[in-house]
Amino acid sequence: DIQMTQSPSSLSASVGDRVTITCRASQSISTYLNWYQQNPGKAPKLLIYGASSLQSGVPSRFSGSGSGTDFTLTISSLQPEDFATYFCQQSYSTPRTFGQGTKVEIK
Amino acid sequence: QVQLVQSGAEVKKTGASVKVSCKVSGYTFSNDGISWVRQAPGQGLEWMGWISAYNGNTHYAENFQDRVTMTTDTSTSTAYMELRSLRSDDTAFYYCARDHGVLYWGQGTLVTVSS
16 A cells, blocks of 8 residues: 655644645655645645646636645635635545645644 | 536434435546545545446455445436445534546535434
8 A cells, every 4th residue: 555644744834924734655646636625614625636637617816736646735824714724636546645744734 | 618516405313324425517527536534524535435436446444444335326417325324423514526636526515413
């Protein structure tokens, strides 16, 4: 199974800050990496697919990069509605595996 | 638009079984598989398995393969996940997701297991 290691597990930031979350795969997954946002009590919502493609309707302050084993999600200017938990997920193979999540909290 | 609508919350006794449904619309059901993912309160996401809506082939996660059965009904574009021999640590939100590599999620079903 491909292990996904996400960091940090939580961070505190202010509105307007630039935030970066990283995800590392235990083996190369090319660009088969997706990012999701989850608010409390809600289902995850797709933000980025294929490591760097922005899902329709997602604000352009979200961006993704990376390939192989190392990936990043960047929020260029944090907005109040962005305080949530973020997960990465590999779609290279089954079993699908997820990072453990990064909770973005208000500083 | 793509929608996955799951059945309502369930409360079960330890040792019982639960069957969660997931009705899809907005795309051709047989074109993609359905993954099931669960999330215990305050925890991360745990993939339970996948079923092809085209031919019913399944791939279950090792942690669940003895207790889970995933099925589909192509006539109603509905997927089902049955989990048996429930334990208290099975209390979680259970999500179905259209699996196109990328996951498109249902709203989730809370299953509560207590003695």
